[in-house]
Amino acid sequence: MGKHSFGKDERVRKRRDFQQTYSVGERIATRHFVILLNRNPLGTSRLGITVTKKIGSSVTRNRIKRLVREFFRLNKEALPASHDIIFIARRSVVLARFHDVCEDLKESFRQHSHQ
DSSP states (O other), X not given: OOTXXXXXXXXXXXXXXXXXXXXHOEEEEOSSEEXXXXXXXXXXXXXXXXXXXXXXXXXXXXXXXXXXXXXXXXXXXXXXXXXXXXXXXXXXXXXXXXXXXXXXXXXXXXXHHTO
16 A cells, blocks of 8 residues: 555454553643554554544534545554554534644654654
């Protein structure tokens, strides 16, 4: 796959993988998301997104998922390698623009990599 693609092999798709990351994953809190990181043996990072109905309508939830997928697709190299990365949306993300989301997430991963 190309460096800016986003295929099925880069998605957390199974419930047990989500559950494992929820239970043992490392947590990073940002203004718009809670991010869970869990090492995987696959050699590639995978993305999972959780946006509950409390956040808003299906249109709003789908917009948030598109923002996160686009961030992941464009910033794969900067993210931790061989990890399952799950983004859990917070209510504040509803009003955020793509630029705001990107800056928030980039900063959180920069801080995490220096710890």
